[in-house]
Structure formats: structure tokens, C-alpha cells
Amino acid sequence: MSDNVAVPARSRSVSLGRRALNNSLLRFLATGGLSAALDTALLWVLHTMLHLALPPATLLSVMAAFFANFALNKFWSFSSHGFTTRQLVRYTILAGGNWAFTTLSVWALNELGLHFIVAKLITLAVASGGNYVGYRLWVFREQRG
Secondary structure: OOOOOOOOOOHHHHHHHHHHHHHHHHHHHHHHHEEEHHHHHHHHHHHOOOOOHHHHHHHHHHHHHHHHHHHHHHHHHHHOOOOOOHHHHHHHHHHHHEEEHHHHHHHHHHOOOOHHHHHHHHHHHHHHHHHHHHHHHOOOOOOOO
């Protein structure tokens, strides 16, 4: 008699779903998607509806997504319970570089003829890889000893 017991397909899919939700990269991507949506929608409102110039509108929209992104990444994406002040300082340093990169990149790509929303989405995609590595290895890394 075999010890192999067939597992119903529903159980396998639930298990797969749980594993996916436990994966920090997938949670990071979901958090990034929410933050990007907030960031991009606010950019559109500030620049298109309120007629704010593109560089300050871009900077403000990035900054607005900052705290939501930090909290979601800290507690959900990376399940970090480390020293929040140190993490916030590191996150702010990384974010400052991102803000400068994003503001300059969106402006430059727009000057090259891309629609500002397309420029924003391209910039977000490029910055995401560096952000994941920075968050995982530097910002939300648990301090030992």
C-alpha cells in the first residue's frame, strides 16, 4: 500500500497562494504596484488638473507615496520588526536618491518626446530593481548582535 495520498487541486492552489504571499519579492511587487498607482495618479492630478510644472509635480507625487510605501514594505513585504528610526533614516537616504533619479528621469524622457506618464512608468520599472535590493539588504535587514 502506498503512502502517497492525492491532494485535492484546491488544497494545492491554496498552499501555492500562501507560499506566494510569504515571498518578500511578490509582496514587494504588490506594495510597489499600490505605491506606483498612488504616485502616478497624484502626478496626473497635480500636472494635468492643477497645472503644476512637471518637476515639482513629480517630486510631490513621489514624496506622497513615501510613507505608505515605507509602512507596507516594513511590516508586510519584509516583515521587519527592527529599529524603525534607523530603517526610516536608511529608507529616506534611498528615497532621496530615488526622488532625484525619478524627477530627472521623468523630465528627461518627457523632453525626449515621451508622454510624462509613460516616462514615469519606465522610470518606476528601472528604479524597482535597485529598490528591492536596497530594501532587502540595507534598509529592512534585521540588525544582529
